[in-house]
Amino acid sequence: MSARTAKENRLNIRCDNHAKQMLNKAAAYAHVSVSEFILSHALASAEQVIQAHESITLHPADFEAFLAALDGPVQPSAALSRAFNRHSEQVER
Numbered sequence: 001m002s003a004r005t006a007k008e009n010r011l012n013i014r015c016d017n018h019a020k021q022m023l024n025k026a027a028a029y030a031h032v033s034v035s036e037f038i039l040s041h042a043l044a045s046a047e048q049v050i051q052a053h054e055s056i057t058l059h060p061a062d063f064e065a066f067l068a069a070l071d072g073p074v075q076p077s078a079a080l081s082r083a084f085n086r087h088s089e090q091v092e093r
Contacts, residue, residue: 013038 015023027037058066076084 023034027034
């Protein structure tokens with residue numbers, strides 16, 4: 001995190017004495033403030049959680065099957081064909 005970044009927001013957390021002592025000790029070992037320590041580790045954890053929920057990882061064989069399905073001919077299901085027909089009947093062009 002850049003020291004020049006404007007810090008416009010504030011977070012407040014509550015913790016017990018043991019947690020505070022642990023955070024103080026870890027921040028001291030890392031030579032940063034407790035706030036910097038907590039924020040940097042919380043952001044790293046947040047990035048991992050977001051990536052786990054917003055990305056898809058496939059094995060190479062599965063990825064090849066996915067690409068083949070995208071490149072293959074499109075065969076609409078019977079339900080999709082019926083929906084297209086209903087749409088054509090109900091919507092004027």
